[in-house]
Amino acid sequence: MTSLRETYDALIQDGTLHADPAQEAVLAEFDRIRDALLVPVKKGLFRKAPEPPMGLYLWGGVGRGKSMLMDMFVAHLEEIPSRRVHFHAFMQEIHAAMHEARKTGVDDAIAPVAADVASSVRLLAFDEMQITDITDAMIVGRLFQALFAAGVVVVTTSNRIPDALYKDGLNRNLFVPFIELIKEKMVVHELASPKDYRQDRLAGTQVYFTPANAEARAAMDAVWDDLAGDAGSPLTLRVKGRDVVIPQYHNAMARARFHDLCGKPLGPADYLALAEAVRVLMIDDIPSLGRTNFNEAKRFVTLIDALYEAQVRLICSAAAAPEMLYLEGEGTFEFERTASRLREMQAEGWGKSTAD
Missing domain, CATH: 3.40.50.300 (P-loop containing nucleotide triphosphate hydrolases)
Incomplete structure (x- = not known):
């Protein structure tokens, strides 16, 4: 044996x-x-x-x-x-x-x-x-x-x-x-190891892919396969009596499409629960934002705030660079802070895993 x-x-x-x-x-x-x-x-x-x-x-x-x-x-x-x-x-x-x-x-x-x-x-x-x-x-x-x-x-x-x-x-x-x-x-x-093996594997890895096309999707798939090493399974978070389902989850990593997180009537409590539950979040297909999808854009701002404050590592594909995501309509000024945070969260070594 x-x-x-x-x-x-x-x-x-x-x-x-x-x-x-x-x-x-x-x-x-x-x-x-x-x-x-x-x-x-x-x-x-x-x-x-x-x-x-x-x-x-x-x-x-x-x-x-x-x-x-x-x-x-x-x-x-x-x-x-x-x-x-x-x-x-x-x-x-x-x-x-x-x-x-x-x-x-x-x-x-x-x-x-x-x-x-x-x-x-x-x-x-x-x-x-x-x-x-x-x-x-x-x-x-x-x-x-x-x-x-x-x-x-x-x-x-x-x-x-x-x-x-x-x-x-x-x-x-x-x-x-x-x-x-x-x-x-x-x-x-x-387990008091000083070494963060996941952060080492992220070192030098691109974490923001644009435009959100087939090439970006393949790149996101490759990152998931490398870091998770598993297809994952859905994660259900119970928030104030409701179920919030994240399509893919494995070993503190989660992955969802923009619509899964911002196209549904989720709020701050849901995003805080998500930020508490994961250490790396991958978001696919963030669209251009503006007056035509204003509610989704507001939820996205709230989501990024929750992830930022919890120092969750973010990997995503988007229609444009952070500063070019929200160019018209009410909320463009407020989105400047979100764009800045998206830039900061791309920095090598950024995230909760460096602080734990």
């Missing part, structure tokens, strides 16, 4: 990875969990099931390799029943399952949903644990209490230390017990 450390070393030897002491320091935690879960459970009338191992809460800045290490870990779980899922997607499934459970008249919809999850897996691997929605915040503690009680082991990545989850959220005092539960059931480990 190959350990994760042996696999990691082999990838360094063949040039796939570069040695990183911060990444190497966490490999033993992954091997600890796998080895404990591989121990056969002896069955018998008077035999007590062994205590499940502590899980792992792996946090740190963007681009440090958290998701890569977790994917490597999940690939080494052999016959252990497990599931790797983005945390947002998992919580959407939980909400849907609770809705169905309530139709049966149960008093507590969380209990049967948690039991159903626990019956299918021994380990849950979450990517990007973060809580931005009050509905999630109010149920996640009881949900995970039930999962842990059933012996499910949880491994998760996050950009935030547990104490910063749902920071400044509504009724956060009700959420604090979940933070304590994380510390009780999971080893909290910071």
Whole structure:
């Protein structure tokens, strides 16, 4: 049985990875969990099931390799029943399952949903644990209490230390017990690598493509393939009781067309939630703006403000250079700031990943 450390070393030897002491320091935690879960459970009338191992809460800045290490870990779980899922997607499934459970008249919809999850897996691997929605915040503690009680082991990545989850959220005092539960059931480990591998891969890469033609589309596809390495799947953000769907998402990267983000009645809260959830956003097909699409233009300004303040890395294709996007109609003066920000966000090294 190959350990994760042996696999990691082999990838360094063949040039796939570069040695990183911060990444190497966490490999033993992954091997600890796998080895404990591989121990056969002896069955018998008077035999007590062994205590499940502590899980792992792996946090740190963007681009440090958290998701890569977790994917490597999940690939080494052999016959252990497990599931790797983005945390947002998992919580959407939980909400849907609770809705169905309530139709049966149960008093507590969380209990049967948690039991159903626990019956299918021994380990849950979450990517990007973060809580931005009050509905999630109010149920996640009881949900995970039930999962842990059933012996499910949880491994998760996050950009935030547990104490910063749902920071400044509504009724956060009700959420604090979940933070304590994380510390009780999971080893909290910071991946404190000084190197941002994603930013290195972006270095020297064009991030603003114009005009928005077939050539620009191909270039955007190439950037996505290089940085995401995966086709991605839709990301659903729950904002004030509504679902905001981003067509493509993988490992803190998202991609959408201009119409998906600005052609629909979205507002500041939606864009703030998006900026909180992603670290790199790709926007395809930004059109020329003016009086004929004034509402879309206003939403675009709000979107760029949210991305700028959150220091999200922006990659996009557009009909024209920033200063030439909005040339006529009400709002041209106000758009000057947006054009300036679009220019600034093209600078090499700009973005949240340099600050984390």
